[in-house]
Amino acid sequence: MKNIPNIHAKCGNNFTYKQLIECGETQHTTQVSNLPKQLDSYIALYELAKNILDPVIENFGTIRLTYGFCSHELSKHISSNVAPKLDQHAAHELNSRNNFICPRLGAATDFIIENKNMYEVAEWVMNNTSFDRLYFYGDNLPIHVSYSLIPKGEYVKMKQSHSGRRIPRVVKTKKSL
Secondary structure, three states: OOOOOOOOOOOOOHHHHHHHHHOOOHHHHHOOOOOOHHHHHHHHHHHHHHHHHHHHHHHHHEEEEEOOOHHHHHOOOOOOOOOOOHHHHHHHHOOOOOEEOOOOOEEEEEEEEOOOOHHHHHHHHHHHHOEEEEEOOOOOOOOOEOOOOOOOOOOEEEEEOOOOOOEEEEEEEEHHO
């Protein structure tokens, strides 16, 4: 890929770039422009779709994206439950100081499969893909999955404290599977 693709172009076998860019609730509500500016962000989204989402769909069928790419502009409208410096939703985008928003690079998305135990899906992703990080929130909640060129294979279970705060706990890495 040498040029930024058309937003309507296929991103993997099952989605378009637009679907990965405009799937979040905040983007729908605010209608903030959420287009990646960096070519490497488009490449990372394509790699995420090809290496994670396409295999999941081939195995389980239809998935529903709940959160995808998040530009620097869109992130200003999200006030809670996000960690832009860690979560890879910003892909390879830069902040106002020209630094990567998330130095982990790669790309991430959150998705759910209706009427499916998401623990089973998370286990399948861990055992059958080269994921970077997978955050598991609960059996009936979307999972967060990222992909990068050097996948860490880290499985993180999000525990909820008595105060309601989510606490990450690394449960497994690809090496321990």
